[in-house]
Amino acid sequence: MGGTLILAAAAGAVAVLLAVRLWVVLRPHAAVPRRSLSLLVVAGSGGHTTEILRLLENLSDAYSPRHYIIADTDEMSAHKINSFEVNRADRNPGAMFPEYYIHRIPRSREVQQSWLSTVLTTLYSMWLSFPLTHRVKPDLVLCNGPGTCVPICISALLLGILGIKKVIIVYVESICRVEHLSLSGKILFHLSDYFIVQWPTLKEKYPKSVYLGRIV
Amino acid sequence: MLHTLGPGPAWGRAVVALRRALPSTTRPVLLGTLPRRSGRGRRALPPPQAPSRPASLRGTVSRERAFSGLVVRATPAVGHDDPVPCSPSLVCDTFFRVFAWSPSSCGAISFTTYKDSLKEDLQKADLVISHAGAGSCLESLEKRKPLTVVINEKLMNNHQLELAKQLHKDGHLFYCTCGTLPGLLQSMDFSTLKCFPLGQPEKFSAFLDKVVGLQK
Numbered sequence: 001m002g003g004t005l006i007l008a009a010a011a012g013a014v015a016v017l018l019a020v021r022l023w024v025v026l027r028p029h030a031a032v033p034r035r036s037l038s039l040l041v042v043a044g045s046g047g048h049t050t051e052i053l054r055l056l057e058n059l060s061d062a063y064s065p066r067h068y069i070i071a072d073t074d075e076m077s078a079h080k081i082n083s084f085e086v087n088r089a090d091r092n093p094g095a096m097f098p099e100y101y102i103h104r105i106p107r108s109r110e111v112q113q114s115w116l117s118t119v120l121t122t123l124y125s126m127w128l129s130f131p132l133t134h135r136v137k138p139d140l141v142l143c144n145g146p147g148t149c150v151p152i153c154i155s156a157l158l159l160g161i162l163g164i165k166k167v168i169i170v171y172v173e174s175i176c177r178v179e180h181l182s183l184s185g186k187i188l189f190h191l192s193d194y195f196i197v198q199w200p201t202l203k204e205k206y207p208k209s210v211y212l213g214r215i216v
Numbered sequence: 217m218l219h220t221l222g223p224g225p226a227w228g229r230a231v232v233a234l235r236r237a238l239p240s241t242t243r244p245v246l247l248g249t250l251p252r253r254s255g256r257g258r259r260a261l262p263p264p265q266a267p268s269r270p271a272s273l274r275g276t277v278s279r280e281r282a283f284s285g286l287v288v289r290a291t292p293a294v295g296h297d298d299p300v301p302c303s304p305s306l307v308c309d310t311f312f313r314v315f316a317w318s319p320s321s322c323g324a325i326s327f328t329t330y331k332d333s334l335k336e337d338l339q340k341a342d343l344v345i346s347h348a349g350a351g352s353c354l355e356s357l358e359k360r361k362p363l364t365v366v367i368n369e370k371l372m373n374n375h376q377l378e379l380a381k382q383l384h385k386d387g388h389l390f391y392c393t394c395g396t397l398p399g400l401l402q403s404m405d406f407s408t409l410k411c412f413p414l415g416q417p418e419k420f421s422a423f424l425d426k427v428v429g430l431q432k
Binding site: 031032033034035036037047050051054055057058059060062139140168170172174175176177178179180193194196199210212213214215216 | 349350351352354376378379381382413415416417418419420421423424425426427428429430431
């Protein structure tokens, strides 16, 4: 009886501590001046990868090294990323050899997958995402909505909560989302540092989001 | 039962990229190409003109022929377990069955697999028929091509429909389902479509540089 109470109290204390740490990590921070930063990009299948590579086209070489995370069954995205990096290097011959890496994790959710099994596969993805995110320790995580991004962003958040590293999480909602956020968007709206939407209707519904116009 | 498209605009060959718009038994991407059109500008798209027919087809073209040629591109859907044989005959059979088109209405048919880029095919196209994925829509619209999108009704929350509806509302494309495509091809008027303004990824990179504290 006494042991159960102590256990419950300990669990409660840990939960409170985690909640406080989460609040500390999520509140706005002043930008730390820097000359370069490592970038972790979550590329989902098909259109997600195409869109996120469009966003990366204009980024300077200061965003290096670039780590790409794709689903383990997604060969097309790997191909697109390699082409993108080769084209980028060709356009900028004076720059150093492109430093980029492609990592693979299991999908969080397949198209038409049931919600219950999605919870289980997402937990499994989390189990694998945290060691990967911990190893990479990026300065910035960039994603645009595939299910793969939720475990990665939560892992990045955990790095901050555990005091290992503060990672900036930037979420750009896909241009497909005109009136409603995606499921990933609804989850990460509360957990990201900057949440960017591309249609004014979403900006009206979510005033705390950032609207820059159409950026892809 | 197959039927020809009937008297209507003679398009030449159509660009058809229907990723996952077809039933789950095949999930291919189909692609056709059109002869090059001359003259592009930032104004409303001109009405279609009858293209010249290849020498091999002269004398055999009937009033019902809608395309002088069709290039079919097919790839298996990424990350799904159904085995997709993706043979040329299976893909073409599915294509003609789903859209209730006669093979004789499509002229010479050729078959290709995945390409790095559709740029060349889009450049030569007079008409693009695509799934409503963001990347496909953006690529076609940026090339100032008349675009019709086919909605995949199986996607979660059908975000493709959201984007298609908004772009149609803004006057940039037409949209339909597999069943309504033949009817739309006969009735649509491309002179009503408006040019699509380009996105501004430089706004995103400027915003990101600022929030991460990147010094020039």
